[in-house]
Amino acid sequence: MTSVKAATRFIVFLGFVSFFADITYEGARGVTGPFFASLGASAAAVGFVAGAGELAGYGLRIFSGYLADRTRHYWLFTILGYTVNQLAVPLMAFATTWPQAAVLVILERTGKSIRTPARDAMLSSAARTVGAGWGFGLHAAMDQAGAFLGPLIVAAALASTGNFPQGFLILAIPAALALTTLTAARITYPRPDLLESAPPQQQNLPRAFWTYVLAAGMLAAGYADFPLIAFHLQKQAIAPAAGIPLLYSLAMGVNALGALFFGRMFDRHGLRVLAAGILLSSLSLPLVFLGGLPAAIAGMSCWGAGMGAQDAILRAGIAGMVSMDKRGRAYGIFNAFYGVMWFAGSAAMGLLYDWSILALVLFGVAMKLAAAAMFAMWKPHSPGL
Numbered sequence: 165m166t167s168v169k170a171a172t173r174f175i176v177f178l179g180f181v182s183f184f185a186d187i188t189y190e191g192a193r194g195v196t197g198p199f200f201a202s203l204g205a206s207a208a209a210v211g212f213v214a215g216a217g218e219l220a221g222y223g224l225r226i227f228s229g230y231l232a233d234r235t236r237h238y239w240l241f242t243i244l245g246y247t248v249n250q251l252a253v254p255l256m257a258f259a260t261t262w263p264q265a266a267v268l269v270i271l272e273r274t275g276k277s278i279r280t281p282a283r284d285a286m287l288s289s290a291a292r293t294v295g296a297g298w299g300f301g302l303h304a305a306m307d308q309a310g311a312f313l314g315p316l317i318v319a320a321a322l323a324s325t326g327n328f329p330q331g332f333l334i335l336a337i338p339a340a341l342a343l344t345t346l347t348a349a350r351i352t353y354p355r356p357d358l359l360e361s362a363p364p365q366q367q368n369l370p371r372a373f374w375t376y377v378l379a380a381g382m383l384a385a386g387y388a389d390f391p392l393i394a395f396h397l398q399k400q401a402i403a404p405a406a407g408i409p410l411l412y413s414l415a416m417g418v419n420a421l422g423a424l425f426f427g428r429m430f431d432r433h434g435l436r437v438l439a440a441g442i443l444l445s446s447l448s449l450p451l452v453f454l455g456g457l458p459a460a461i462a463g464m465s466c467w468g469a470g471m472g473a474q475d476a477i478l479r480a481g482i483a484g485m486v487s488m489d490k491r492g493r494a495y496g497i498f499n500a501f502y503g504v505m506w507f508a509g510s511a512a513m514g515l516l517y518d519w520s521i522l523a524l525v526l527f528g529v530a531m532k533l534a535a536a537a538m539f540a541m542w543k544p545h546s547p548g549l
Contacts, residue, residue, distance in 0.1 A: 171290035171359045175299050177349045178287055179306030184342035185250060186307050188335045189272055190416065191314025192253045194409035196269065197394030199328045203262035207395055211514015213266045214389040215507035221273030222503020229281030229496020233489065238282040238357075239350050245279020246346055248272075250339035257329035277503075281495040288483040288491050289360035296480035301427020304475035308423060311416035314338070315409035323406045357488060369494055370485055377501050379538035380478055383442060384502045385509030386531030387471075388524075390415075392513060393452055393464075396521075402457055411460065415468030422472020430477045438477045439540035445470020446532040449525045 200210050232241045252272035259265040291299025314335070321331040390412055397403045403411060422441070429437040444466050451463030479495070486494040509531065516524040 167293055167359060171293035171299070172302075174290045174349075174353050174356055174359060175287065175294070175303050176306070177345070177352065178283065179303050181246070181342055181346045181349060182303065182307035183310035184338045184345060185246060186310030186416075187314040187317065187338035188250055188253050188342060189276075189314075190311035190412075191318045191335050191338075191409075192256060192272075192332060193390060194315035194412035195318055195322065195328060195331060195394070195405075196265075197391035198398050198405045198408060199256075200262050200265060200391070201395060201398060202328065203259075203265060205262040207392070207399070207517045208514045209262065210395045211389070211392050211510050211517065213262075213269055214391040215510030215514070216266070217269045217273040219503050219507035220270045221276045222499040222501075222506060224274060224277035224500070225281045225496040225503070226493075226500035227496065228278045229285075229492040229494070229499075231492075232282040232285060232496075233492035238286050238492070239354070241282035242279045242286070243346060243350065245275045245277070245282070246343060247275070248278060249275030250342055251275075253339060254333055254336040257332035277499075280499065281492045284479055284495045285488070285491040286356040288479070289357050289488060291480065292360050292483055295431045296483045297427040297430030297476055299427075300480040300483075301423045301425075301430075301476035304423035304427070304472065305420040308416045308420035308472065308475070310338070312413050312420060315413040315416070319406055319409035319413070322409070326406075360488060369490060369497075373482070373485055373494060373498075375538075376481060376485070377498050379535050379542075380498065381501045381505035382531050382538070383474070383535035384506040385512075386528045386535065387445070387506065387509065388449060388452070388467075388513055388528055389506070389510045392510065392517065393467075396453060396517070397460060402460055411464045414461065415464040415471070418465050418468030419472040419475065422469040423476040424472075426473040427476035427480065430480055435477065435481055435542045436540055438473055438481075439536045441470050441473025441477070442532050442536040442539065445473070446529050446536070449528045453521050453525050 197210055200213065228241055232238050249272055252268045252275060256265055256268045259268060287300070287303060317334060318331040321334055322328070394408045394412070397408050397411070398405060426437055426441055448463040448467035448470065451459040451466065455463070482494050482498060483491065512527060513524050516527060
């Protein structure tokens with residue numbers, strides 16, 4: 165088996181893990197907003213919990229990434245994180261108050277925080293072998309295929325029962341499949357770092373990395389989290405509760421296609437391709453929050469396309485500028501700042517929603533345009549960027 169074939173198979177293996185995992189937690193995420201509303205939460209509470217979840221999901225990665233690099237136990241952190249991440253979702257079926265549900269949302273995000281830097285460090289070795297943009301784009305596409313199916317499964321459960329707990333319980337099946345596939349991947353590829361011809365080790369993270377982190381943080385602050393979008397769609401009676409997961413599913417389908425397209429374009433044209441994806445995603449805010457159902461459908465498509473560009477390119481960019489021995493901490497630092505900014509942006513949007521929806525839209529668009537400008541003017545510091 166050539167190194168390219170082996171690398172591709174490893175990417176597909178982890179892609180199936182993410183496929184089943186995303187069915188689980190993205191299926192739940194598609195109804196988190198309406199579920200919280202049914203438990204009596206306010207828009208500010210939804211925005212705060214969504215932001216706090218992302219803060220846990222990103223902020224703790226600075227520690228897990230550092231420890232993964234320090235110990236070289238990438239598989240250990242990956243398996244532990246997926247286990248916590250996947251078990252938290254079915255347990256939401258037993259939440260009877262929104263604070264209880266909030267704890268599980270944050271716990272699920274914490275599991276993701278534990279496993280993502282280690283998993284992405286392993287994945288980067290394979291992706292660099294086949295083309296970083298394409299490798300991460302392929303993984304993201306499989307990931308988002310699961311995110312596409314998850315909300316459909318939950319929507320079907322809601323349509324037939326009108327019962328949120330039933331929707332959460334059925335997600336225990338893909339959660340078990342994710343953990344089983346992950347175990348098989350660990351047995352088949354015990355040393356995925358050997359898939360890459362190791363570049364020279366770096367003493368410190370490059371200066372360009374910190375500029376990159378700042379631009380990505382501004383992008384994160386401008387993204388409206390889906391629970392707040394779902395809250396708006398239900399509160400304004402733009403879409404029925406059973407139809408809201410379908411809109412999220414649409415966005416995830418567009419996300420998958422966008423990840424493949426933008427990943428390939430990144431390998432050909434570099435990081436500036438991300439600016440185009442950000443500009444497209446900025447249209448989602450006025451369409452979703454200021455229009456009716458047709459505008460919301462178009463807005464969620466733009467939202468998904470922008471997320472696809474992020475999923476394929478942001479991780480690939482780091483793989484291109486940081487050596488393997490420091491990628492765990494690089495992904496950890498990157499995601500920690502990204503999560504802090506996502507939390508700040510989500511909390512701000514939740515507060516702005518209760519005051520002025522137009523102000524929410526203007527805030528989000530301004531942050532995205534600033535990030536797009538930084539990526540559009542990016543000067544390459546290493547091959548592929």
